[in-house]
Amino acid sequence: xxxxxxxxxxxxxxxxLHPCQLAKIQIFDxxxxxxxxxxxxxxxxxxxxxxxxxSEHMIENSYAVSMTSGTVGFGDYYMxxxxxxxxxxxxxxxxxxxxxxxxxxxxNKLTGEIPEEITPILEVIVLNLSRNNLAGVMPEKTGQLKQxxxxxxxxxxxxxxxxxxxxxxxxxxHLNLAYNNxxxxxxSSTQLRSFDASAFNDNPALCGAPITQxxxxxxxxxxxxxxxxxxxxxxxxxxxx
Numbered sequence: 001x002x003x004x005x006x007x008x009x010x011x012x013x014x015x016x017l018h019p020c021q022l023a024k025i026q027i028f029d030x031x032x033x034x035x036x037x038x039x040x041x042x043x044x045x046x047x048x049x050x051x052x053x054x055s056e057h058m059i060e061n062s063y064a065v066s067m068t069s070g071t072v073g074f075g076d077y078y079m080x081x082x083x084x085x086x087x088x089x090x091x092x093x094x095x096x097x098x099x100x101x102x103x104x105x106x107x108n109k110l111t112g113e114i115p116e117e118i119t120p121i122l123e124v125i126v127l128n129l130s131r132n133n134l135a136g137v138m139p140e141k142t143g144q145l146k147q148x149x150x151x152x153x154x155x156x157x158x159x160x161x162x163x164x165x166x167x168x169x170x171x172x173x174h175l176n177l178a179y180n181n182x183x184x185x186x187x188s189s190t191q192l193r194s195f196d197a198s199a200f201n202d203n204p205a206l207c208g209a210p211i212t213q214x215x216x217x218x219x220x221x222x223x224x225x226x227x228x229x230x231x232x233x234x235x236x237x238x239x240x241x
Contacts (some may be wrong), residue, residue: 005029005082015040023047026098031106031128038112039105049101049121085128087150087174102126106152110134119144128152130176135159143168150174158182167192175199182206185215
């Protein structure tokens with residue numbers, strides 16, 4: 001199985017471990033349900049997302065047709081199409097659907113921490129865990145996801161600092177960490193400072209550019225050494241000389 005989308009239903013309970021056997025899965029979408037429990041720690045079994053490999057542009061299927069003799073044959077191939085959430089908006093993908101690598105668990109009731117096992121999924125291009133009840137800190141090795149253009153951890157209960165490695169994601173063009181309990185200074189990388197302040201909104205203890213809240217010590221005036229007049233005397237002597 002390459003593409004599994006169960007979004008916008010009323011599924012409840014926890015995520016079973018069986019999907020971890022889907023080594024060829026490229027799109028795994030469980031968003032907008034009532035799923036609870038924790039995120040499985042076996043997502044690094046998704047070989048198609050862990051290792052770089054050849055991928056088909058199109059995901060095709062053949063459909064069965066009934067013959068007049070009662071036998072079943074196969075008709076033409078058809079191209080799969082799907083609505084995919086990409087950088088905060090929905091788009092229909094068809095011809096290029098097979099190029100995507102997506103994990104979307106948004107809008108559920110997931111709890112616990114974001115497992116470190118999610119960081120070896122190096123080929124993922126959309127990672128959306130927003131609008132859940134996830135707690136704990138962001139995985140320190142999130143910066144390993146070098147191909148990642150879209151990351152959304154917003155509206156959870158994440159705490160602690162933003163990993164400095166996040167500034168190494170050169171392809172990151174959509175980031176949303178708003179509505180959490182993150183704290184400390186936003187890493188001072190050109191990549192992170194290029195985002196709008198709304199990407200970090202409602203993290204009361206977060207500070208530094210691009211948001212307006214300054215970090216402790218940012219406004220401390222520089223203390224100059226006291227001048228006893230000797231410098232002026234030396235300067236006047238130099239002018240005279």
